[in-house]
Amino acid sequence: MAILETKNLSKAFGALAAVDDVSLGIEAGTLHSIIGPNGAGKTTLFNLLTGTYLPSAGRILFDGRDITGTPAHRVAHLGLARSFQRTNVFPAFSLLDNAWVAAFACGPSWEGLLWRRADRYPEVKARALAALADVGLADKAGKPVREISHGEQRQLELAIALAAAPRVLLLDEPAAGLSPEETRKLVALVRALKGRYTIVLIEHKMDIIMSVSDRISVMHFGSLIAEGTPAEIQKNPEVRRAYLGGVAA
Amino acid sequence: MKKENILLLAAVLVLPLVLRPAIASEIWIFAIFGLGLNLLLGYTGLLSFGQATFFGSAAYVAGWLLKHYGISVFLALGTGVFVGAASAALVGYLCVQRSGLYFIMLTFALNQLFYFVAYQWTSVTGGEDGMPGIPRPAFLGIDFNDPFAYYVFVSALFIVSLWIMRRIVESPLGKILQAIRENEVRAEAVGYDVARFKLAAFVIGGAFSGAAGVLYAMLFGIVPLEAIGFVTSGNVVFATLIGGSGSLYGPIIGSFVFIWLSESVSTLWARWPLLLGVAFVIVVLFLRGGVVEAWSRFWSWRSSKPKT
Numbered sequence: 001m002a003i004l005e006t007k008n009l010s011k012a013f014g015a016l017a018a019v020d021d022v023s024l025g026i027e028a029g030t031l032h033s034i035i036g037p038n039g040a041g042k043t044t045l046f047n048l049l050t051g052t053y054l055p056s057a058g059r060i061l062f063d064g065r066d067i068t069g070t071p072a073h074r075v076a077h078l079g080l081a082r083s084f085q086r087t088n089v090f091p092a093f094s095l096l097d098n099a100w101v102a103a104f105a106c107g108p109s110w111e112g113l114l115w116r117r118a119d120r121y122p123e124v125k126a127r128a129l130a131a132l133a134d135v136g137l138a139d140k141a142g143k144p145v146r147e148i149s150h151g152e153q154r155q156l157e158l159a160i161a162l163a164a165a166p167r168v169l170l171l172d173e174p175a176a177g178l179s180p181e182e183t184r185k186l187v188a189l190v191r192a193l194k195g196r197y198t199i200v201l202i203e204h205k206m207d208i209i210m211s212v213s214d215r216i217s218v219m220h221f222g223s224l225i226a227e228g229t230p231a232e233i234q235k236n237p238e239v240r241r242a243y244l245g246g247v248a249a
Numbered sequence: 250m251k252k253e254n255i256l257l258l259a260a261v262l263v264l265p266l267v268l269r270p271a272i273a274s275e276i277w278i279f280a281i282f283g284l285g286l287n288l289l290l291g292y293t294g295l296l297s298f299g300q301a302t303f304f305g306s307a308a309y310v311a312g313w314l315l316k317h318y319g320i321s322v323f324l325a326l327g328t329g330v331f332v333g334a335a336s337a338a339l340v341g342y343l344c345v346q347r348s349g350l351y352f353i354m355l356t357f358a359l360n361q362l363f364y365f366v367a368y369q370w371t372s373v374t375g376g377e378d379g380m381p382g383i384p385r386p387a388f389l390g391i392d393f394n395d396p397f398a399y400y401v402f403v404s405a406l407f408i409v410s411l412w413i414m415r416r417i418v419e420s421p422l423g424k425i426l427q428a429i430r431e432n433e434v435r436a437e438a439v440g441y442d443v444a445r446f447k448l449a450a451f452v453i454g455g456a457f458s459g460a461a462g463v464l465y466a467m468l469f470g471i472v473p474l475e476a477i478g479f480v481t482s483g484n485v486v487f488a489t490l491i492g493g494s495g496s497l498y499g500p501i502i503g504s505f506v507f508i509w510l511s512e513s514v515s516t517l518w519a520r521w522p523l524l525l526g527v528a529f530v531i532v533v534l535f536l537r538g539g540v541v542e543a544w545s546r547f548w549s550w551r552s553s554k555p556k557t
C-alpha cells in the first residue's frame with residue numbers, strides 16, 4: 001500500500017506551473033527517487049508534501065489520510081521529515097543541539113516544556129545522539145556547526161531529519177555540492193538507511209539514483225513523464241530524450 | 250554557588266549602601282524589565298520596540314487599583330503581571346506574523362497607539378501630568394514607605410524573577426526560542442509552530458515588563474506619561490544591548506550601567522545621553538555581546554597571558 005500519495009497535485013507560481021498535475025504513490029519501505037533537470041519542480045513537490053506551500057489544486061494522502069493544507073509544523077508530527085537542498089541548520093548550536101531540537105519536537109511528550117531543564121530529557125538526548133551516530137557524527141556532537149566541514153554539514157542536515165524518528169524521509173539532493181569522495185560516503189549512508197525508513201530521494205546524479213533506487217519517477221517541466229524501476233527508466237525513450245540525453249546516451 | 254550568583258548577591262547587599270535606595274531599587278526594577286525584553290531580543294531574535302506598552306499598561310491599571318481601592322502590594326503585582334501578559338498577547342498576536350523591519354515598526358506603532366490612549370484619557374491616566382498619589386500599602390506590618398523596606402521587597406522580587414527566567418531559558422522552551430532565532434524555517438519544519446512560540450515569548454516578556462511597571466509606579470508614587478512612551482521602550486533596548494543581549498545577565502548589567510549613568514552623571518552633566526550614545530556605538534561596532542562579552546574577553550585574555 002502506498003504510504004504517501006498525491007492526487008493531481010499542482011502548484012502554480014503566477015503563470016508558471018512548477019508542479020503540474022502530479023499523481024504519485026510511494027510504497028512503504030521503498031526508496032523512491034525523483035529525478036529531473038534543474039527547475040523541474042522537485043523541490044516544490046517536497047514543499048507541497050511537507051505543507052510548506054499550499055497546493056493550487058490536488059490532494060496529498062499520508063497513510064490514507066488527507067493531509068492537504070496541513071501546516072508544516074503539524075506535518076512533521078505526522079512522521080514526515082525532510083532534509084533541505086541548501087543546508088538549513090541552526091548555526092550557533094552544537095551538533096547535538098541541532099538534533100536535539102528535532103528530537104524534542106517529535107518526542108512523546110512536551111511535559112516540562114517551561115520549567116524542566118533541557119538537559120533532563122535523557123530519552124530525547126539519546127535519540128539525538130543516535131541520529132548523529134547514524135550519519136557518522138557522534139564524535140563531533142559537542143562541536144558548534146561552524147567548526148565542521150561542508151560535507152559534515154550535509155550529514156548534519158540528514159541527522160536533523162532522522163532525529164524526528166520519522167516514518168517517511170524526504171531527502172532533497174543530500175549530496176548537493178559534495179566532492180566525489182564525500183558523495184560516495186553519503187550514498188553509503190543513504191543505502192544504510194534504506195529499509196529502516198520509507199525514503200523519497202531527490203537527486204540528479206544518475207549513478208547514485210540507478211544504484212540505490214527501488215523505483216524512479218521522472219519530472220520534467222512540473223509533470224511526471226515516467227515512472228518505473230531503474231532498468232525501465234534507463235530504457236524509456238522519452239526519458240532519454242528529456243533528461244538522460246546528454247548524460248547517458 | 251556560581252560566580253555570577255555570588256556577584257549578584259553582593260551587589261544586592263552593597264548597592265543600597267553606596268547609592269540612594271530609590272536608585273538601587275530602580276536598577277533592579279529596570280533589570281526585571283530588561284530580562285523580559287531579552288527573552289524576545291536575545292533569545293528569540295525579535296527586536297520589540299514597544300515594551301513600554303506592557304510596562305505602562307500594567308503601571309496604570311495596578312496604579313489605579315492601588316490608588317482607588319487600596320489593594321495590597323502583592324495583588325498589585327499580580328495585576329501588573331496579568332496586564333503585562335495580556336497586553337503583550339494582544340500586541341504579539343498582531344506582530345508575530347511580520348518579520349524584520351515591519352515587525353519592529355509594528356511594535357513601535359502599537360506602542361504609540363497605547364501612548365495616545367494614555368495621553369487622551371486624562372480622567373484616568375492624568376494625561377501629561379501623569380497619575381500621581383500611588384501608595385505603597387503596608388503588608389503584614391511592613392511599612393514599604395521606608396525606602397529600605399521597599400528596596401528589600403524589590404530586590405527579592407528581582408531575584409525571584411531572575412530565577413524564573415533562568416528556568417525558562419534553560420528549559421526546552423528556551424532552546425526552541427533560540428532555534429527560532431537561529432533558523433525560523435527549519436524550526437517550523439522540525440515541528441514547531443513558530444508563531445505560537447513567538448507569542449509565548451511575548452506573553453512571558455510582557456509579564457516581566459508588567460511586574461517592573463507596577464514596582465516602578467510604587468517606587469515613584471506616580472505613573473508618568475513617559476512610562477508608556479517610546480523613550481521607555483528605547484531605553485530598555487538600549488540598556489539590554491549595552492549589557493549584552495546574548496546572555497541572561499546582560500540586561501542586568503545594562504540596567505546597572507544605564508540607571509547609574511542616568512541618575513548620577515545626569516546631575517553633573519546635562520548632555521549625559523551623549524555618553525550613552527558613545528557606549529552604544531562602541532557596542533554596535535566592536536562588542537556585539539555588550540559588557541558581558543567585554544568581561545569574558547578580558548578574562549580569557551588574562552588567563553591566556555603567559556605567567557612571567
Ligand SMILES: Nc1ncnc2c1ncn2[C@@H]1O[C@H](COP(=O)(O)OP(=O)(O)O)[C@@H](O)[C@H]1O
Nearest residue numbers: 013016018036037038039040041042043044045
Ligand atoms: N517560491 C517560488 N516562487 C516563484 N517561483 C518558484 C518558487 N519556488 C520555485 N519556483 C520555480 O518553480 C520551478 C521549479 O523549481 P524547483 O522546484 O526548485 O525545481 P527543482 O528542485 O526541480 O530544481 C522553477 O522554475 C523555480 O524558479
Ligand SMILES: [Mg+2]
Nearest residue numbers: 042043044085
Ligand atoms: Mg531543487
